[in-house]
Amino acid sequence: MSLLSTLIFLPLLAGVLILVMPSAWQSRFKYVALGTIVIQIVLSAFMYMNFNADLAGVSDQNKFQLVERLPWISIDLGGLGKLQIDYFLGIDGFSMPLLVLTSIVMLVAVLASWEIKTNLKGYFALFLLLDTAVMGVFSSLDFFLFYIFYELMLLPLYFLIGMWGGVRREYAAIKFFLYTLLGSVFMLLVIIGLYFSVTDPKTGSHTFNMLAMMDPANYTAGSIFSVVSKQMLLGVPARLLGFIVLFVAFAIKVPVVPLHTWLPDAHVEAPTPVSIILAGILLKIGGYGILRICFSIFPDAAVQSSWWLGLIGVVSILYGGLNALAQTDLKRLIAYSSVSHMGFVLLGIASVTPEGISGGMMQMISHGFLSSMLFFLVGVLYSRVHDRQIPNFRGLALLMPKYTAFVMIGFFASLGLPGFSAFIAEAFSLIGAFTSENVNGFLPRWMAVCGSVGILLSAGYLLWTLQRMFFGETRLMGGEEWKLALTDVNPREVIALSVLAFLGVLLGVMPSLAFEKMNSAVLELIRLVNPQ
């Protein structure tokens, strides 16, 4: 069995193993999960080391690495022709960093799962199923397979939020599910439309192969999404409509304003490990989907709408930041800061410049580490006193010095202090947006300017929070009882937090570790989207 399949299905096997293990062993379930994730990390480290950065990927199967392609579903549908779906995996500079990110964030999430006390069998089985689905999403190159994994993520998340979440978990879980499903059902229609529009040049039959969909020559003349025939759907050019539908589906995941309202609820109600996965990985699926699918398959429509995408990105940055300023719940504050930070991803991508797209990718990776760290930190506090209202704490630095040190690293890294990964990422996104007016004219300069105000806002809400909660004389809502409960971080928490802090600094000091691997893919994508 090859590397990618192992990476995808190893957690599934471990999940099944946990299901068949007797419930009496439930204290061991977490070690099974931890062991699985550690193997996963080793595998992805191996993958990272052996990744050939010269191969661009994006639209050419020969330039993908670790490719696996097997016929999977084959049904003869009479008049519809033969339905042929491949099990088609492969990685390039866009998916590889995100796979590595996934395995690291999963490790942190598993370490955070030590706090889960009830129904461990169900919890870890669902957790590992989610892991499988996410890995699958990042490695599939067949659109049908991608969709299967994409939807497969929803179920475990629903139950993870719904069963182990906070007070309003029912509402949060179903809201999250409905939002995402609304996006993905229409995505399915576009997928089918693409299927009937595209023929595989080798076999001559219709195909779900994403790479084939990226080549305008493969579209049948007169088909719905044909580049040449310019069909209209509901009064809108079909390709533009297809792009919008796919974009909305992924934008819900990112999330961008105004499709973000599920996120604060889901994050706040989810248990800490699930918040970590949501912020650290799942939001990235949105950004990844926009790059891999929206931009690559509908480059013409992407160019056409890049101004709007940039605008949405800027609005997300500012609106998320302003909302974060107004929050009194620490977890909600971080949730809104995610909306703001993910706006940089969209802004960078919309600029279609090498700096912008690299910056967007870097922001995804950096935000993956840093938001996981922030949610972990909230979890540490919440697990001790079951409260996370900012006004209820004061002077925590005296009580929990090590914890406060980690909080400071996390906050300073997130607000984009030079030396941390977020600085590089946001700087590159903004440079991309700034130069776009000269290079290709997609984004006006004022968008970059407004985007940089977002950095100011994030400095505002993070530093203000730091000041309110951690500095000054110790005064706690719960009095002496809380004082006793608020012990400093334990070794398990130190390990998880140190890993994330280390990676945040490492990428800030040596961004080439990531840039180098994705550079050729970024250039290839730009060539595909904007050939001039």
Add this chain to the structure above:
Amino acid sequence: MSEMLPYIAGLLRDVLSGIPHLMPELILACTFIVVILTDLFFKGKDSAATFWLCLTGLTASFAVTLLPSHQSQSGHLIFGNTLFADRLSIVFKQIFYFVILFFAVFVKFSPQFRKHSKGAGDLYILLPVILLGLNLMSMASSLLLIYLSVEMISIASYLMVGYVSGTSRQTEAAMKYVLFGSACSAMMLYGMSLLYAFTGTLNVAEPQFLQRLSQMPSLAGNVAVGLVLVGIGFKLSFVPLHFWSPDVYEGAPTTVTAFLSTGPKIAGFAILVRFTESLSPQGGGMPVFDFQGVLSAVAILSMLAGNFTAVWQDNIKRMLAYSSIGHTGFILMAVIVHSQQGLKPLLFYLLIYAIMNMAAFILAGRIEDQTGAVSIREYKGLGRYMKLEMVCFVVILISLTGLPPLAGFMAKFLVFSSVLENYSVTHSGWLLALLITAAVTTVVSLFYYFKVPLNAFLRQSEGKPVAPVKPDFLSVIILILTSLLLLWGIFPGLIA
């Protein structure tokens, strides 16, 4: 009389040549007679002998459909052109057999029937007749046979719905069903008589049927065809002929509901396919009846009414009833585009639908038997006590919603594909409206289906804990059905 003599030999030859095609039905008829006698004289404990005999007869008829000689027959008409014998009817017969088989097993394990003073013997007697009726529905090409087979199912269903009518609610359901059913079948009969008057033939497959019908004033033709559709629509329970189904589904014994929501519905689709096919002119020409328009409107309304009303339901059986109205609307999409695309998506959907719906109703019944919970609100915290049942239930509901990697998704996917492919050729606005409605209602359906896991897993029970339920044979069957949904969802190619 004597002038008819020369024809007798020909007629006999025709009848004799048709008999091999009717072997499954003949076996069922014989089984029926034998089972009646057995149940009268040596029924055994709990009518066990009746049960096993009945099962043997059903299986024998199924086995015949598997014979290579039976398979190889290409489509043609038998018995004075009143029955189709083709591949399609064989596939339908095989689906029906499994529906009836599971129905029989469920009846056997249903405490409602076991504890009933009449026993379940009389119900077993009905099974071969029902299967016979279903089979004939899938074959009928003559209006008369369509009517007879529909009535055969209806009468047997009336009996089953009222079988245990202990409470006034059940009696009401049975009464409602009979009244609504008879009114619809009367209308259908009237429509058929008009068609006969217009065309001079009862056989829808004959060219002159269509030819003469198209010569009639369009209003007359439309009224006649519309009336026949009313009768078929009653079986399918599409909007606006759906009013009976929630009440009947709720009032009938759950096992019977499981059957009603699958068997007759699938057979109704078989007839609808034949009927629309025979009325669609080959190679152009003015259509007698705008099937695409009417069925699309009906499908859209069914999807909307079914799914949106289901959101407000609290009784699990009523919710499933409305959901099955929604599914009818969805399946109608496959019928609307079937002529160009072949029937694979339709058949696949029907098969998966049968499995999902039977399993869902059986689980609802089982939970009711074990805990007395009939409303979804009472499912609170049941996930802890009935782990296997609830996990299977959730998987089935996910499949009903149409999420991967379950078979319900593949079924929806295939139907979506055929409609989209058809749209890209015809650019019909109806099809686009259908697609959008179907997509939106899928999201809506998630909302009500997920009330079950919401209550079973996300909420804690308030009352006393329920004793853990021991797995029995029925659990095994439920597990098998659930695994089939998963297996066919990942490898749909296994259904040849």
